[in-house]
Amino acid sequence: MAKPTLIDLDPWLQPYKADIDRRLENYKTLKKNLLGAKKSFSDFANGHLYFGFHKEKSGWVYREWAPGARQLYLIGDFNNWDRTAHPLTKKADGCWEIHLKDKKFGHGACVKVRVVSVSGAEDRIPLYIRRAVQDEQTKDFCGQVWDKKFVWTDEKFKPQNPLFIYEAHPGMAQEKEGIGSYREFADNILPRIRKAGYTAVQLMAVQEHPYYGSFGYQVSNFFAPSSRFGTPEDLKYLINKAHGLGLAVFLDLVHSHAVKNRAEGINGFDGTDYQFFHAGSQGTHPAWDSKLFNYGKPEVLHFLLSNIKYWLTEFHFDGLRFDGVTSMLYRDHGLGTAFDNYAKYFSSNTDTAAVVYLQFANALAHEINPRAVTIAEDMSGMPGMCIPIEQGGLGFAYRLAMGSPDFWVKTLREKSDEDWNLWDMWNVLTGRRPQEKVIGYCESHDQALVGDKTIAFWLMDKEMYWHMLKTDANLIIARGIALHKLIRFVTLALSGEGYLNFLGNEFGHPEWIDFPREGNNWSCQYARRQWSLADNPELQYEYLARFDRDMLAFAAKTKLPAASDLKQLWVDQEKKILVFQKAGLIFAFNFHPQESQKDFVIPVQTGKYKVIFDSDQKIYGGQARIDRKVIYKAGQTGFAVYLPCRTALVLQRILRAPG
Numbered sequence: 001m002a003k004p005t006l007i008d009l010d011p012w013l014q015p016y017k018a019d020i021d022r023r024l025e026n027y028k029t030l031k032k033n034l035l036g037a038k039k040s041f042s043d044f045a046n047g048h049l050y051f052g053f054h055k056e057k058s059g060w061v062y063r064e065w066a067p068g069a070r071q072l073y074l075i076g077d078f079n080n081w082d083r084t085a086h087p088l089t090k091k092a093d094g095c096w097e098i099h100l101k102d103k104k105f106g107h108g109a110c111v112k113v114r115v116v117s118v119s120g121a122e123d124r125i126p127l128y129i130r131r132a133v134q135d136e137q138t139k140d141f142c143g144q145v146w147d148k149k150f151v152w153t154d155e156k157f158k159p160q161n162p163l164f165i166y167e168a169h170p171g172m173a174q175e176k177e178g179i180g181s182y183r184e185f186a187d188n189i190l191p192r193i194r195k196a197g198y199t200a201v202q203l204m205a206v207q208e209h210p211y212y213g214s215f216g217y218q219v220s221n222f223f224a225p226s227s228r229f230g231t232p233e234d235l236k237y238l239i240n241k242a243h244g245l246g247l248a249v250f251l252d253l254v255h256s257h258a259v260k261n262r263a264e265g266i267n268g269f270d271g272t273d274y275q276f277f278h279a280g281s282q283g284t285h286p287a288w289d290s291k292l293f294n295y296g297k298p299e300v301l302h303f304l305l306s307n308i309k310y311w312l313t314e315f316h317f318d319g320l321r322f323d324g325v326t327s328m329l330y331r332d333h334g335l336g337t338a339f340d341n342y343a344k345y346f347s348s349n350t351d352t353a354a355v356v357y358l359q360f361a362n363a364l365a366h367e368i369n370p371r372a373v374t375i376a377e378d379m380s381g382m383p384g385m386c387i388p389i390e391q392g393g394l395g396f397a398y399r400l401a402m403g404s405p406d407f408w409v410k411t412l413r414e415k416s417d418e419d420w421n422l423w424d425m426w427n428v429l430t431g432r433r434p435q436e437k438v439i440g441y442c443e444s445h446d447q448a449l450v451g452d453k454t455i456a457f458w459l460m461d462k463e464m465y466w467h468m469l470k471t472d473a474n475l476i477i478a479r480g481i482a483l484h485k486l487i488r489f490v491t492l493a494l495s496g497e498g499y500l501n502f503l504g505n506e507f508g509h510p511e512w513i514d515f516p517r518e519g520n521n522w523s524c525q526y527a528r529r530q531w532s533l534a535d536n537p538e539l540q541y542e543y544l545a546r547f548d549r550d551m552l553a554f555a556a557k558t559k560l561p562a563a564s565d566l567k568q569l570w571v572d573q574e575k576k577i578l579v580f581q582k583a584g585l586i587f588a589f590n591f592h593p594q595e596s597q598k599d600f601v602i603p604v605q606t607g608k609y610k611v612i613f614d615s616d617q618k619i620y621g622g623q624a625r626i627d628r629k630v631i632y633k634a635g636q637t638g639f640a641v642y643l644p645c646r647t648a649l650v651l652q653r654i655l656r657a658p659g
Helices: 011-035 182-195 233-242 298-314 323-330 353-369 403-414 424-432 455-463 475-494 531-535 541-558
Strands: 052-057 059-065 069-076 095-100 110-117 120-124 132-134 141-144 163-168 201-203 220-227 248-253 320-321 375-376 399-402 438-440 498-502 565-571 575-580 584-590 595-604 608-615 631-632 641-642 647-655
Touching: 011 541, 059 220, 069 095, 132 248, 132 565, 141 565, 163 182, 163 541, 182 233, 248 298, 248 375, 298 320, 298 353, 320 353, 353 375, 403 424, 403 455, 403 475, 403 565, 424 475, 424 565, 455 475, 475 498, 475 541, 475 575, 475 584, 475 647, 498 541, 531 541, 541 608, 575 595, 584 595, 584 641, 631 641, 641 647
Parallel strands: 163 201, 163 498, 201 248, 248 320, 320 375, 375 399, 399 438, 438 498
Antiparallel strands: 052 059, 059 095, 069 110, 110 120, 110 141, 132 141, 565 575, 575 584, 584 647, 595 641, 608 631, 608 647
């Protein structure tokens, strides 16, 4: 039986059938043009195995792609930075090459390449460099030849379900006021993540970036793990250890743009502005002030697809979170566009070359590893994002549910508890494209940055600094603890087949993120995580950490994220009550600030029910108002239950009624 097409899944797309057919035809045609009749994507994506520095029996070979250059010279500490001693020879198709037998050259050598072009002469970092290091005195970056072996022990690793993702930045994951390392993250943080119940780690800021405060989103060297956190082997140690703990590791991949810096990055490498990027103003992002790839150019596809294969094979990443997909898909980068009708997705504003690149990227990733997880950061809601390519989609495994954190921030910023709109909550958390899987979350790193607020800070603000002792009865903190739990639980239960949390947010980390910069005297005070707060048994952070852990364990045990039997049972806007069925369980939420419901009738079929999970337990900072021993007997209209204010509970049917 043929698989349903994208239009079969979503009949509202029928007017755009020609566009969707053209999407698949473009993919097939360009794939054939790129690969020929016999090649696979994996065969094609081997730029990292040819370009860059490679050790051979007779010495070393260095190759570069610079079609606009007039001459290239290899320079470095091995030749005292002599700018003419080691010229490269020009080959076909804009490639350059030099063979080195100099015994002074080898692993650890600091190098650059002098590029002579119509624009002049510049000392640049090689395009495929696998390590770039920064001089502590001058702050300049240079490439470093790297040739070390790593012994992997993760052959038996298999990713676990459900997909509970822990988004993390290795440099700011330690409690010390300084930059953390890959190995510190592996030894100190990975065990915490595993104990907390997460099944995957999503690593930010791995690709080398010259400005630490960019959070890793202004990439300069696409094949180099950031040296701020250690060596490539240190990163491999982290991933190998994660696999040993049962954790998958995803790379936060930035292929949507590149840093404009010439000294550190790839911009203008061969002297032209169009080697990798669109020429002129089209090649610069108007909001990010960064360079934009030309996805219609075969050499750019070669570079980017090789980059994907490199990270998946060399470092054993289990998946990729693609950053800035909305910016890639549209010529206006989605800036100021309201995607309020289907016509917005199939207009001249859509960059069809970017669509095909994303299809290629997904095809390659799943060709290399059929279990690879690919996640799209797309706020536009492009139809077919997570539908297989052959059915008319782009081939991602998941889409980030970006509307959820926007809803929570807007609600907390603009509305009092009495004004929360439960219908909006339901629609935002359950709204998604047919047959597409999403990663639900209530906040990520975006909400933790200075200038914004985490959910914990929106709820409790400065009171967190003075009233988090368990012995301190503070109304603001009590409200914050209760709603923090409810927001996370309803988001996990409704908003996706997977779930994501950012570093420390599970226990309500009290501080924003502000990376060291001139404005804060280069301090790391706000670029760290205070784990001691969650570990302190006298503080209420422990309540939130334990609730998050038990919430994930409950969701995993009941297979909640994957359940397809979601059914709304009751929404009472005035009483602030939401009741639904999922995974064969009954979920009841009371968001009201004061009113508890003594005899709230849940409209379910006859039988007996008991509470198996609730947010009001003492161990979660609650008031223990739910009696777990009570068995509720449902008649024809359901059963009455005590539903305290600011509480969530889950009931399970334990016995069918006779007859």
